[in-house]
Amino acid sequence: MFEILSGLLSYDFIRRSLLVGSLVSLCAALLGVTLVLKRYSMIGDGLSHVGFGALCISLAMNVSPLTVSVPIVIIAAFFLLRISENSKIKGDAAIALISSTSIALGVIITSLTNGLNTDVSSYLFGSVLAVDKNDVFLSVVLSVTVIIIYIIFYNKIFAVTFDESFAKATGTKTGIFNTLIALLTAVIIVVGMRIMGALLVSSLIIFPALTSMRVFKSFKSVVISSSVISLVCFFLGIAASFIIETPAGASVVIVNAAMFLLFTAAGLILKSGFNKAK
Amino acid sequence: MNKPLLRLNNVSMSYDNRLVVKDVNFELNEGDYLCAVGENGSGKSTLIKGILGLEPVRSGRIELLNGLKRNEIGYLPQQTQVQRDFPACVCEIVISGCLGQSGFFKPFYSTSDKSKMLESLRMLGIEHLRKKSYRELSGGQQQRVLLARAVCSARRLLLLDEPVTGLDPIVSNEMYGLIKELNEKHGMTVIMVSHDIRSALCNANKILHLDAGVEFFGTCSAYLGSDAGRRFFGGGENV
Numbered sequence: 274m275f276e277i278l279s280g281l282l283s284y285d286f287i288r289r290s291l292l293v294g295s296l297v298s299l300c301a302a303l304l305g306v307t308l309v310l311k312r313y314s315m316i317g318d319g320l321s322h323v324g325f326g327a328l329c330i331s332l333a334m335n336v337s338p339l340t341v342s343v344p345i346v347i348i349a350a351f352f353l354l355r356i357s358e359n360s361k362i363k364g365d366a367a368i369a370l371i372s373s374t375s376i377a378l379g380v381i382i383t384s385l386t387n388g389l390n391t392d393v394s395s396y397l398f399g400s401v402l403a404v405d406k407n408d409v410f411l412s413v414v415l416s417v418t419v420i421i422i423y424i425i426f427y428n429k430i431f432a433v434t435f436d437e438s439f440a441k442a443t444g445t446k447t448g449i450f451n452t453l454i455a456l457l458t459a460v461i462i463v464v465g466m467r468i469m470g471a472l473l474v475s476s477l478i479i480f481p482a483l484t485s486m487r488v489f490k491s492f493k494s495v496v497i498s499s500s501v502i503s504l505v506c507f508f509l510g511i512a513a514s515f516i517i518e519t520p521a522g523a524s525v526v527i528v529n530a531a532m533f534l535l536f537t538a539a540g541l542i543l544k545s546g547f548n549k550a551k
Numbered sequence: 552m553n554k555p556l557l558r559l560n561n562v563s564m565s566y567d568n569r570l571v572v573k574d575v576n577f578e579l580n581e582g583d584y585l586c587a588v589g590e591n592g593s594g595k596s597t598l599i600k601g602i603l604g605l606e607p608v609r610s611g612r613i614e615l616l617n618g619l620k621r622n623e624i625g626y627l628p629q630q631t632q633v634q635r636d637f638p639a640c641v642c643e644i645v646i647s648g649c650l651g652q653s654g655f656f657k658p659f660y661s662t663s664d665k666s667k668m669l670e671s672l673r674m675l676g677i678e679h680l681r682k683k684s685y686r687e688l689s690g691g692q693q694q695r696v697l698l699a700r701a702v703c704s705a706r707r708l709l710l711l712d713e714p715v716t717g718l719d720p721i722v723s724n725e726m727y728g729l730i731k732e733l734n735e736k737h738g739m740t741v742i743m744v745s746h747d748i749r750s751a752l753c754n755a756n757k758i759l760h761l762d763a764g765v766e767f768f769g770t771c772s773a774y775l776g777s778d779a780g781r782r783f784f785g786g787g788e789n790v
């Protein structure tokens with residue numbers, strides 16, 4: 274095990290992806306709890322597809338992917354948030370339309386410029402090779418910023434997630450926090466997309482929160498445990514992908530899925546244990 | 552003590568062009584205890600949401616007077632759309648009532664927030680549920696948790712939309728006693744929506760009878776003598 278680990282860490286690109294990937298997993302888990310509980314999971318999914326389109330545009334223009342995608346996805350986040358807050362529009366349907374349109378646009382732009390090649394599959398499904406040196410610094414700065422903002426506003430985020438109308442009635446500016454959450458999600462999706470792939474990155478947001486909610490019962494314990502779960506799953510996934518040579522993003526998702534099943538079983542056992550104790 | 556705290560000027564509110572609150576005028580003083588009564592669907596909850604700024608006012612004006620700020624208000628909704636499986640323990644929920652008072656950039660709760668939380672828990676007799684998960688409580692226990700949160704956030708004005716629904720009679724009476732105590736000892740201004748007209752009359756000093764428009768606004772004794780009061784109260788007695 275130790276040999277595998279030191280073998281892994283001897284590669285520069287692996288070190289880079291592990292650093293960026295673990296920060297992204299952490300942030301995704303934090304935001305995921307709120308997104309899942311507010312029924313905003315669709316936003317994360319929609320954003321990742323918009324991110325794919327943005328990635329294709331940045332490659333066609335031959336510029337650094339992050340500098341183009343971050344603003345585009347942030348703008349999309351504002352829109353998607355408005356759409357899902359406005360109950361008059363069918364929110365989920367609108368998001369699905371935006372998702373597929375973005376993917377279609379991305380595919381067309383790529384095929385017109387560079388031609389459809391293995392690159393496209395690496396955007397869709399991710400690659401550990403994708404994090405280049407220039408991206409590392411920006412990715413780390415963005416992820417650390419997300420973590421700090423989350424900690425500063427943790428209590429407010431709880432209040433807005435638990436009962437938005439009460440928070441608003443008693444003087445919390447809920448609009449700001451909804452926007453903040455959408456914005457942070459946009460940033461994390463873009464940063465995580467290169468490793469995890471546009472199609473898989475949203476699972477990084479949704480899985481850990483759902484997994485920890487099977488067992489944990491207070492908001493704080495759910496937030497902390499889902500961060501830990503997310504990190505563990507990420508490392509296991511990357512290690513597995515290296516040992517059995519599977520794609521990184523997909524392996525992380527499968528480990529997450531296994532963890533979810535494990536926690537579901539644990540939750541059921543705990544419950545029936547309590548019932549017996551009574 | 553008798554400074555005006557809240558004034559409604561010709562307030563009308565509507566949902567999709569259907570007027571549900573019509574030309575409501577009244578003024579409350581600091582330390583008042585107002586009970587809002589009326590039939591189902593008469594616009595009581597809507598008016599409360601208007602006062603809180605949760606629903607837009609179509610015309611007219613709602614003024615918070617005498618320096619009353621939003622974050623000095625406590626609120627108990629009639630229904631909370633909290634999801635059934637939301638992971639949150641009682642502590643976390645009750646202390647979130649204190650949030651309004653802390654500034655925008657205040658990351659952590661202060662010790663005074665914590666003691667305020669413990670005090671509200673004790674007042675409502677749910678100290679023992681402190682570490683319990685909200686989703687595992689009974690309906691009445693959940694109601695008490697939300698009431699504790701409202702008490703935690705109220706500094707000057709407390710709006711309660713049917714606070715005793717789902718509570719057993721003993722606890723209901725305790726609740727009325729508690730609200731009365733907040734009102735008398737702490738000078739809290741209270742607006743309560745209630746269908747329990749008898750207790751309303753014993754506790755409140757003012758009655759607002761709504762039926763989209765204001766049917767009656769005034770003191771309890773005047774209400775008993777009024778047409779609206781006789782109709783409503785009489786109807787209640789026959790049941």
Ligand SMILES: Nc1ncnc2c1ncn2[C@@H]1O[C@H](COP(=O)(O)OP(=O)(O)OP(=O)(O)O)[C@@H](O)[C@H]1O
Nearest residue numbers: 566567571589590591592593594595596597598629
């Ligand atoms: N979100 C909404 N959208 C559209 N109409 C609404 C909405 N909420 C309430 N209404 C309508 O507004 C009217 C007033 O409702 P409101 O909830 O204020 O009544 P209420 O006096 O609180 O009744 P209750 O005693 O049953 O609580 C009702 O006719 C109701 O159908």
Ligand SMILES: [Mg+2]
Nearest residue numbers: 595596597629
């Ligand atoms: Mg109502």
